[in-house]
Amino acid sequence: MLGKVKTIICFNPKKRLINIDVDGLATRTYAVEGNRNYKRWENIKVGDYLTGLEWFDQEARIIDADSQISVLK
Numbered sequence: 001m002l003g004k005v006k007t008i009i010c011f012n013p014k015k016r017l018i019n020i021d022v023d024g025l026a027t028r029t030y031a032v033e034g035n036r037n038y039k040r041w042e043n044i045k046v047g048d049y050l051t052g053l054e055w056f057d058q059e060a061r062i063i064d065a066d067s068q069i070s071v072l073k
Contacts, residue, residue: 001053002072003027003063005046018044020063022053029056029063037065044071 003022010016014033018041019026031041044050049072056064 001051001055003050003053005044005048005050008044008046016041020050020053022063025061027053027061027063029065029067031065035065040067040069041065044069048072 001022003020005018006021006026007019008016009019016031017028018031019028021027029041031038031044033042050069051072052067052069054064054067056062
């Protein structure tokens with residue numbers, strides 16, 4: 001899937017909520033420093049377009065933080 005990063009909310013220096021627009025749906029994922037998948041998300045910025053997004057829970061609109069994402073240039 002393709003999505004655009006809308007907002008990033010830092011709960012503390014180690015946990016971020018990343019809100020992503022996917023085909024008009026408001027979705028989200030969490031990036032937690034210390035988790036193996038954090039490297040994928042640490043340099044994401046608001047406005048970035050991401051490819052490779054996969055659902056963790058489609059009904060709850062949660063993106064899998066283990067998705068193999070890429071930032072479109």
